[in-house]
Amino acid sequence: MKILVTVKRIxxxxxxxxxxxxxxxTSSSKWVANAFDEYAVETAxxxxxxxxxxxxxxxxxxxSVCPKDKRQHVTQFLAMGADRGVIVDADETAMDSQTVAKLxxxxxxxxxxxxxVSGKLSQDSEGNEVAQRAAGLLDLPQASxxxxxxxxxxxxxxxxxxxxxxxxxxxxxxxxxxVSVDLRIVLPHSVKxxxxxxxxxxxxxxxxxxxxxxxxxxxxxxxVHTPAALGVTPSSHVAVAGVTAPEKRAAGxxxxxxxxxxxxxxxxAKVL
Amino acid sequence: MSGPNPLVDDRDIAFLLHDxxxxxxxxxxxxxxxxxxxxxxxxxxxxxxxxxxxLYPAYRTMDEHPPRLEPDGRVRAHAIMHExxxxxxxxGLISATRPExxxxxxxxxxxxxxxxxxxxxxxxxxxxxxxxxxxAAHLIEAxxxxxxxxxxxxxxxxxxxxGTMALTEPHAGSSLGDLTTKAVPTEGGHYLxxxxxxxxSAADHGITDNVVNLTLARIEGAPAGTAGISLFxxxxxxxxxxxxxxxxxxxxxxxGAIHKVGWRGLPSLALSFGERGDCHGWLVGPEHxxxxxxxxxxxxxxxxxxxxxxxxxxxxxxxxxAYARERAQGRPLGDKDPTRPPVAIVEHADVRRMLxxxxxxxxxxLSLVMQTARWADDAAHGPPHARKRAAxxxxxxxxxxxxxxxxxxxxxxxxxxxxHGGYGYSSEYLPEAWLRDQKLxxxxxxxxxIQALDLLGRKVLREGGRTLALLAEELHAAVAEAAQAGVDPxxxxxxxxxxxxxxELVAHLGALAQANPTxxxxxxxxxxDLLSTVVVAWQWLRQATVATRCLEGLxxxxxxxxxxxxKLATAECxxxxxxxxxxALAHRCRHDRSYVELDPRxx
Numbered sequence: 125m126k127i128l129v130t131v132k133r134i135x136x137x138x139x140x141x142x143x144x145x146x147x148x149x150t151s152s153s154k155w156v157a158n159a160f161d162e163y164a165v166e167t168a169x170x171x172x173x174x175x176x177x178x179x180x181x182x183x184x185x186x187x188s189v190c191p192k193d194k195r196q197h198v199t200q201f202l203a204m205g206a207d208r209g210v211i212v213d214a215d216e217t218a219m220d221s222q223t224v225a226k227l228x229x230x231x232x233x234x235x236x237x238x239x240x241v242s243g244k245l246s247q248d249s250e251g252n253e254v255a256q257r258a259a260g261l262l263d264l265p266q267a268s269x270x271x272x273x274x275x276x277x278x279x280x281x282x283x284x285x286x287x288x289x290x291x292x293x294x295x296x297x298x299x300x301x302x303v304s305v306d307l308r309i310v311l312p313h314s315v316k317x318x319x320x321x322x323x324x325x326x327x328x329x330x331x332x333x334x335x336x337x338x339x340x341x342x343x344x345x346x347x348v349h350t351p352a353a354l355g356v357t358p359s360s361h362v363a364v365a366g367v368t369a370p371e372k373r374a375a376g377x378x379x380x381x382x383x384x385x386x387x388x389x390x391x392x393a394k395v396l
Numbered sequence: 397m398s399g400p401n402p403l404v405d406d407r408d409i410a411f412l413l414h415d416x417x418x419x420x421x422x423x424x425x426x427x428x429x430x431x432x433x434x435x436x437x438x439x440x441x442x443x444x445x446x447x448x449x450x451l452y453p454a455y456r457t458m459d460e461h462p463p464r465l466e467p468d469g470r471v472r473a474h475a476i477m478h479e480x481x482x483x484x485x486x487x488g489l490i491s492a493t494r495p496e497x498x499x500x501x502x503x504x505x506x507x508x509x510x511x512x513x514x515x516x517x518x519x520x521x522x523x524x525x526x527x528x529x530x531x532a533a534h535l536i537e538a539x540x541x542x543x544x545x546x547x548x549x550x551x552x553x554x555x556x557x558x559g560t561m562a563l564t565e566p567h568a569g570s571s572l573g574d575l576t577t578k579a580v581p582t583e584g585g586h587y588l589x590x591x592x593x594x595x596x597s598a599a600d601h602g603i604t605d606n607v608v609n610l611t612l613a614r615i616e617g618a619p620a621g622t623a624g625i626s627l628f629x630x631x632x633x634x635x636x637x638x639x640x641x642x643x644x645x646x647x648x649x650x651x652g653a654i655h656k657v658g659w660r661g662l663p664s665l666a667l668s669f670g671e672r673g674d675c676h677g678w679l680v681g682p683e684h685x686x687x688x689x690x691x692x693x694x695x696x697x698x699x700x701x702x703x704x705x706x707x708x709x710x711x712x713x714x715x716x717x718a719y720a721r722e723r724a725q726g727r728p729l730g731d732k733d734p735t736r737p738p739v740a741i742v743e744h745a746d747v748r749r750m751l752x753x754x755x756x757x758x759x760x761x762l763s764l765v766m767q768t769a770r771w772a773d774d775a776a777h778g779p780p781h782a783r784k785r786a787a788x789x790x791x792x793x794x795x796x797x798x799x800x801x802x803x804x805x806x807x808x809x810x811x812x813x814x815x816h817g818g819y820g821y822s823s824e825y826l827p828e829a830w831l832r833d834q835k836l837x838x839x840x841x842x843x844x845x846i847q848a849l850d851l852l853g854r855k856v857l858r859e860g861g862r863t864l865a866l867l868a869e870e871l872h873a874a875v876a877e878a879a880q881a882g883v884d885p886x887x888x889x890x891x892x893x894x895x896x897x898x899x900e901l902v903a904h905l906g907a908l909a910q911a912n913p914t915x916x917x918x919x920x921x922x923x924x925d926l927l928s929t930v931v932v933a934w935q936w937l938r939q940a941t942v943a944t945r946c947l948e949g950l951x952x953x954x955x956x957x958x959x960x961x962x963k964l965a966t967a968e969c970x971x972x973x974x975x976x977x978x979x980a981l982a983h984r985c986r987h988d989r990s991y992v993e994l995d996p997r998x999x
C-alpha cells in the first residue's frame with residue numbers, strides 16, 4: 125500500500141494581512157504548512173502505523189509543488205513520520221489548481237500509489253479543488269471532507285464518513301481512491317486501520333514534529349521533479365484581477381425593543 | 397477581537413535568534429555540524445505550538461488546583477500533567493541539548509532557549525518538571541559513574557523518572573555550609589542518608605514511577621562548612637536487592653507541602669530521608685566536592701530562572717497589549733464631546749508608556765538570556781581559542797541573567813496588571829497570577845542578594861575586574877558598530893557614559909575593599925542593579941544596530957518595517973527610562989550610608 129499525501133506551504137494565516145499595491149505583501153511572511161495538510165498526513169500515518177507493533181501497513185509519501193529550496197514544510201511532514209518526499213520544483217503561486225492537480229496525478233501514477241489523501245482545502249486560497257480534480261484526472265473514486273475513515277484491508281476498500289450540510293454521509297469506496305479530509309479526522313477515534321485496536325485513543329490533533337523526528341527527516345529521501353519532466357506544461361486559466369481588503373464592519377445599531385429588532389431583521393436585514 | 401495570547405512575539409524570536417545572536421553561525425562548530433537553520437526553526441515551531449495548544453490552556457486550572465499532600469502521604473500533580481508530560485518528553489524538551497552519546501540531540505542552548513521561553517510563558521509550573529529533570533540528569537551525566545548514568549540519568553532523559561535538586565534545609569536556607577543531612581558509607585557501595593530538606597520542588601507528583609533527588613549531604617566525619625558537602629542521588633524508589641527490574645521504596649517521605657503564592661502547579665515539598673534507617677544514596681562526583689558539582693546545576697538553573705522571568709513578563713505583556721487594544725475607555729485629551737465613542741486605551745500615551753516599558757524589559761531581558769546561552773554554546777563547543785573567554789563571560793554574566801529578568805520583570809508584571817485597571821486586581825484576569833509567579837524568580841536558585849554578592853564580591857572585586865574588562869570590550873565593540881550602522885549617536889554616547897561611571901565606581905569599590913571589605917559589599921545589590929542596566933542597554937544597542945541595518949532599503953510600509961521601527965523606539969525607551977538610573981545607583985553605592993551604619997535596634 126502506498127499513500128500519497130499532498131502538502132502545501134502558505135503564508136502564516138495567523139499574521140495580519142499586508143498589502144503592496146494591488147496584491148498581498150508576503151515579503152516578510154512566515155511560511156507555514158497548511159493545517160488541513162497536517163490532518164492529511166496524520167490520517168495517512170494513522171493508517172500506516174500498527175500501534176504496539178513495529179510493522180507498517182503502508183508507505184507514506186508526501187508530495188509538494190514548491191520551489192525546491194523552500195521545502196521546510198516537507199521536512200516538517202517527514203519529521204512527523206512520513207517515509208519520503210516528492211517535490212515538484214515550481215513556483216506554485218503562479219499556477220492554477222488544474223496544473224497542480226495534473227502534477228499530483230502524474231506523481232500518483234508514476235509512484236503507483238493506492239490512495240491519495242489531501243486536506244480539504246488550503247487556508248490561503250480556500251480553493252477546495254485539487255483532490256477532486258486529481259480524482260477526475262486519475263478516473264478514481266473519491267470521498268471528500270472525510271471526518272472518519274475505516275480501512276477494510278480484506279476488501280481493499282475504505283469506508284468514509286463525510287461531513288455534509290445535513291449530517292454525515294457514509295460511503296464505501298474501493299481502492300485505489302482519493303480522499304480529502306476535514307478537521308475532525310484528527311479526533312482520537314476517527315481513523316481505524318483494522319490492525320491497531322479499534323478502541324485505541326490517538327492524541328487529539330495532528331502530531332507535532334519532535335526534535336528526533338526533525339533530525340531523522342534530514343536523512344529521508346526526497347525526489348525532485350520538474351513539471352516538464354512530469355510532462356505537464358504549467359498553464360493558468362485563472363488570473364488574479366486584484367486584491368483588496370474586505371470593507372470594515374460598520375458600527376452596529378442599538379435598538380430600544382425586541383419588537384424593533386424583529387421588525388428590522390424582517391424589513392431591513394431580510395433574514396427572517 | 398484579537399487572537400489568543402501569543403505568549404512571545406514570533407517575530408522577535410526570529411530577530412533575536414537569527415539576526416542578533418546568529419544561531420546559524422553555530423553550525424560551523426563540529427558539535428552542531430549536523431544541524432541547520434531549518435532544524436532550529438522547526439524545533440522552535442513545534443515547541444511553540446505545544447505551548448500554545450496544550451500548555452497554556454492548562455495554566456489556569458493548574459494554578460487554581462495545586463497538588464496537596466494526600467492522607468496516604470503522597471502528593472499528586474494535577475491530572476492534566478499526565479497528558480502534558482509525555483508530550484513534552486516526546487518533542488525532546490528534556491534531552492534536546494544533551495550529546496547524542498547519552499541519547500540527546502546536541503541542540504545549541506541558544507536554540508533551546510528560544511523554544512523554552514514559549515513553554516515557560518505558557519505554563520511555568522508544567523515546564524518546571526522538565527527543567528528540574530534536565531538539570532538532575534545533566535549532573536549525573538557530568539559527575540556520575542556509568543552505572544549511575546544507566547540507572548538514573550537515562551530514565552530521566554527518557555522522561556520515565558523526574559529529578560529534583562535537594563539543597564535547602566529548614567534551619568539553613570541560603571546558607572548551605574550549615575546543612576546537616578548525613579550520609580553514612582556502607583559496604584554495599586551506597587550510603588545511608590538521614591536528614592530533612594525543605595522547598596524541594598516536584599519531589600513527589602505521581603506523573604512518573606520515580607523521582608531522583610540530587611541531594612547535598614555531609615559524609616560522617618566530613619569537615620564543617622561548604623568544604624564538607626557531598627552530592628548524592630537519592631531516589632524515591634531504588635533498585636531491589638534481587639536481580640531484575642524490581643524497585644523498592646527508598647525511605648524518602650513527604651512531610652509537608654508548602655502553600656505557595658505562585659507556581660502552584662509544581663509542588664514544593666518538605667522531605668525526610670531515612671526515617672526507618674533505610675534510605676540509600678549514591679555518591680555523585682568526589683567526596684566533599686558536592687557543592688562544586690551542584691554549582692553546575694545551579695548555574696544552569698540560574699540561567700533558566702532568568703528565562704522564567706522573561707517568559708512570565710512576556711505573557712503578561714502580550715495580555716495587556718491585547719487588552720489595551722480592545723478596551724475602549726475615555727477620549728483623546730482635549731476631546732470633550734461625550735457623544736463621540738470612547739477610544740481604545742492604547743490611544744492614551746500613558747498606556748503606551750506602560751506597554752513600551754514592558755516591551756523594553758521583556759525583549760531586552762530575552763536578548764540578555766540568549767546572549768548568555770550563546771556564550772554557553774561557545775564555551776562548550778566553540779573554537780578552542782575562544783572557549784576560555786566565553787566561559788569567563790558566561791560565569792560573569794550569570795548573576796545578572798538570573799536577577800535582571802526577575803527584578804525588572806516584576807516591575808513589568810505590575811505594569812501589565814495596571815493596564816487592566818480594577819479588573820487586573822481580580823482573579824478573573826490572569827495578570828495577578830503571573831505577578832505571583834514572577835515573585836519567586838528573585839528568591840529561588842539564590843536570592844537577588846546572593847547574586848549581588850556573587851557578582852560584586854567574587855566576580856568583580858576578587859578577580860580585580862579582569863572579566864569585567866572583557867565585557868567592556870564587547871560593549872565598546874557594540875558602540876563602534878552602532879555608530880557605523882548609523883544608529884542615533886545619542887544611544888552610543890549614553891552607553892559610553894554609563895561604562896565610564898561603572899569603571900570609576902569599580903575602582904572606588906576596589907580601593908574600599910582593601911580597607912574594609914564588608915563596607916565595599918554593603919551596596920552589592922545596588923551594584924548588581926547598575927551593571928544589569930548597563931548590560932541590558934548594551935543588548936538594546938545591538939538590537940538597534942541590527943534593526944537599523946535591516947531597515948536600510950526597505951520601502952515604507954513593507955515587510956518588517958513596523959516591527960523594526962518598534963525595536964528602535966523600544967531601544968530609545970530603555971535608554972531614556974532605565975539607563976539614567978545608573979548615575980543614581982552609582983551615587984548610592986558611593987555615598988548612601990543609611991543602612992550601612994544603621995543600628996537594627998533602632999528599627
